[in-house]
Amino acid sequence: MADSSKTATQGPGSRRLSKAERRRQLLATALAIVREEGADRLTLGHLAARAGVSKPIAYEHFGTRSGLLIELYKTIDVEHANALREALRANPRGFEETADALAAAYMHCYADNSGEWHAVGAALSGSEEMGAVHQELVDGYVQLFVSALEPHSKLAHDVLYQRCIGLVGAGEALSAALIRGDCSEAQAADALAALIRGGLADS
Template sequence: MRKKNSMETKASEGHASRRLSSAQRRRQLLDTALSIVREEGADSLTLGHLAKRAGVSKPVVYDHFGTRSVLLIELYKSIDTQQSEALRTALASGTRSVKGTAKLLASTYIHCSATTDGDWQAVGAALAGSKEKDAVYQELLDGYVRLFALVLQPHAALPPEELERRCAALIGAGEALSTSMVRGTCSEAQAAETFAALILGSLRSTQR
């Protein structure tokens, strides 16, 4: 009787699983891929292993991603999207002083890195040397530069080009601090405090 119930349950789950839309299936596969990275490491993430963990056939995974590199790229972008959306949400409301803006910008950016628990860095490391990764990485960083410039513009009397250059430098510093935090060489609070100081320092001579 137990065996029958178990089989019925699996059949029911499989039937429900087949009803997933393409977008839902893709989200499920990316969530499962992230679980593999967290539990087993990025080196264990293959299309075959993902299919097994997700309970689908290999062709389903290949239809969505094609190659392991594409899967890693899409996972990399997915993790970043969650970070950037959290950052935009935190910055969306209210007007703040330059110090308040720097503090919120720094703390939110660093916290976003903390919540990934090194996932973004791990997937990035698995993509090391990939031309696709370099292009995507630069695209994502450029997005953060534009966001920082937009948020800091009211507090800086700088030409747009100079402000973007300074924001590019700040993003580089933020990434370095995030990496130090993930490695355990500093706490999240310490990384955020240092980052806020750097943001203020980049604007100090040009504040309105």
């Protein structure tokens, strides 16, 4: 993930930012707050102060603290998904290489963002909105896994889809272990790659 601290510390500048530009600035600032101070410190008031804007502007963009956290969670997740797609766009690979590349890219996303995604998710735990958002994002990863693995599988599409649900669930658990320090990035990637190979072993 690109470092956003430089962007976050820049003021609005002499040119008035468009709404989309202001939103990007606020999200970059929010990410910097989570990274430097922790998710508990991320409030709309603190965000406005760090970004150098008035509170009404922060409220106009996100409405509530939960709204801000959800948008930040989605933003980090989009970067994860794009990194995975980019890693899989390389030269054509066989099944073993695809499994290794998919697992390595998945785990690198979590190692690279120093736990911000998990921290924001934890801050949202228990919220009604978060349940729907999390399911939407998980569904996106399942589709990504299916697209990457289907060329190497003889399984029926619905069977492969169900197995990818399990693989994404395993990836989430391994990423949490990585963030906690229970395993290294390489160990987590090796474990996920082994599960991917095992999940398609009979295809």
